[in-house]
Amino acid sequence: MFGIYLRRELSRRRKAALVVAMGLALGIALVITVDSVSAGMTQAQGKVLKSLYGLGTDMTVTKARSAPKPGGSQGPNFRFDAKSSGKTSQSSDRVMTQGGQALKSSLVGKVAAQKGVAAAVGALSLNVTKVDGSFTQGKAESSTGTGQRGGPGGGGQPQVRGGGANFDVDSYSVAGVDVAHQSLGPLATTRITSGRTFTKAQTNAKAAVVSASYAKQKKYKVGSTFTISGTTYTVIGIATPDSGESTTDVYLPLQQAQSLGDAKNKVTTIYVKATDSQRIAPVKKTIQSNISGTTVTTSADLASTVSGSLSTASDLASSVGKWLSVAVLAAAFLVAALLTSSAVSRRVREFGTLKALGWPSRRVTRQVVxxxxxxxxxxxxxxxxxxxxxxxxxxxVSPTLTAQLGGTGGTGGPGGGPGGPGRQTAGNTLEIALSAPVSATTIALAVGLAVAGGLIAGAMGGWRASRMRPADALRSVS
Structure with missing residues (x-):
């Protein structure tokens, strides 16, 4: 009886039922859209942070570089040998550590021993500035024109003509990698697309892995060689980042990087993986308390440095979008309840007659609900x-959002700040394509909202119907 009456009443009031259903549908659709876009924003931010951190890296430990002493060297200093030949080629490399003050390698083990730390790996960030070119020696010529004052015979003063210098300057970043633990550190966010990576035996090998973008720029391929400060390295692999653009140009075994940077047993960054990714803050506090003078940076800290359209859209989705969806959903529930209550008030004769035939109030309420x-x-x-x-x-559509990684002077993030080891960025920009994944949880939430909307509307309408009396039906008869 309940099902037959229910089907007949819904069929008879098809337009009213459709209006109520569409009101709820719009609210639920907006909730699904906002939730899925927010999930896409979270994924996009995860890609950005992955390009800043190593895969599986929860935090990094660095030490801020101290202020330079008065009178100290403030910039690059290149010295070339003077030679007597007319045209002389010159080349010089200046290798400097980047990403903050160097730390003792022994601190890696100390960090790894802290409570809540699953693994810790050290890395050294370098910046290499190569100056390559030639000097051309000028030639002295004497002027012999008339009317000029000079020595006997009217000769003029000798003048140097020609000569000069032509130099190219190339600056690139180098990361020293602990080849025994490559799953954590600078190489963790890359995949080898040509050649191979380092083996555990190559702790001090003169081998290099270069980024795909740098290899393209320099026309390097597997087997190519290049020189840094007189040491020749062979390219054994080409690495492509998992997301964004590569922020490190050359990867070397850690011992080789330490030799180049005159930083024996030193690292600039310690990459840390926590035992529980949900308890990053307590681990950060523990490291800062037990190892003084260091700066611990987490993904949450880096997220605050990300700006651009991705950050703006994420803020809108998390604040304005969610509040808007809540407001629209609440309005949809209210409209559904009011329309149901209004429909009940127009069915006075019907419900009054049913009560006169013996229907109890709870049955009338159940019918409306x-x-x-x-x-x-x-x-x-x-x-x-x-x-x-x-x-x-x-x-x-996959709209493209930009993430601006705010410049920190190469000292704020992992390996020297957002942008990766040794890269002093004024603002490295990544472009991320936005998607809107819909999870099973979102669908379950939509079903729950639909049931809740029906219950709210039915409760109000049922309460109104239960208060009707048979006499009301008689009074409605004209």
Whole structure:
């Protein structure tokens, strides 16, 4: 009897049921869209932070560089040997540590021993500035023109003509990698697309892995060689970053990098992986308390340095978007409840007659709630369909968002600040394509909202119907 009456009433009031269902559907669709876009924002931010950190890296330990002493060297200093030949080629490399003050390698073990730390790996960040070119010696010529004052015979003063210098300056970043623990550190966010990576036996090998962008710029391939400060290295692999652009140009075994940078048993960055990714803050506090003078940077700290359209859109999705969806959903629930209550008030004769025939109030209430629940479920199905369509449209269009990694002078983030080891960025920009993934949790939330909307509307309408009396039906008869 309940099902037959329910089907007949919904069929008879099809337009009213559709209006209630569509109101709920719009609210639910907006919730699904905002939730899926927020999930896409989270994924995009994860890609950005992955390009800053190593895969599996929860935090890094560095030490801020101390202020230079008065009268100290403030910039590059290149010295070339003077030679008597007319045209002489000159080349010089200046290798400097980057990413903060160097730390003792023994601190890596001390950090690894802290409570909550699963693993710790040291890395050394270098910046190499190569000056390469030639001097051309000028030639002395004497002027013999008339009317000039000079020595006997009217000769003029000798003048140097020609000569000069032509030098190219190339600056690139180098990361010293602990070849025994490559799953944590500078190479963790890359994949080898040509050649191979270091073996555990190559702790001091004259071998290098170069980034794909740098290899393209220098026309390097596997087997190519290059020289840094008189040491020749052979390219054994080409690395491509998992996301964004490479922020390190050359990867060397840690011992080789320490030799080049005159930093024996030194590192500039300690990459740390926590035993529990949900307890990063306590581990950070423990490291800072037990190892004084260091700076511990987590992904949350780096997230605050990310700006650009990605950050703006994420803020809108997390604040304005969510509040807007809550407001629209609340309005949809209220409209559904008011429309249901209004529909009940127009069915005075019907419910009064049913009560006169012996229907108890709870049965009338159950009938109204049942109709509202069906309207809510229909609205849920429509809302899920609309939400999925909106999420699919966002993914299909894939709008590009930019993430500006704020310049920190090479001292704030892992390996020397956002942008990676040794890279002093005034603002490294990454472009991320936005997607809108819809999870099973979001669908379950939509179903729950549909049921909740039906219950709220049914509760209000049922309460109104339960208060009607048979006499009300008689008074409504004209």
């Amino acid at each position: 049942g109709e509202s629940m069906v309207n809510g479920l229909i609205g849920g199905v429509l809302g899920i369909a609309l939400g999925l369509a909106a999420a699919y449209a966002v993914t299909a």
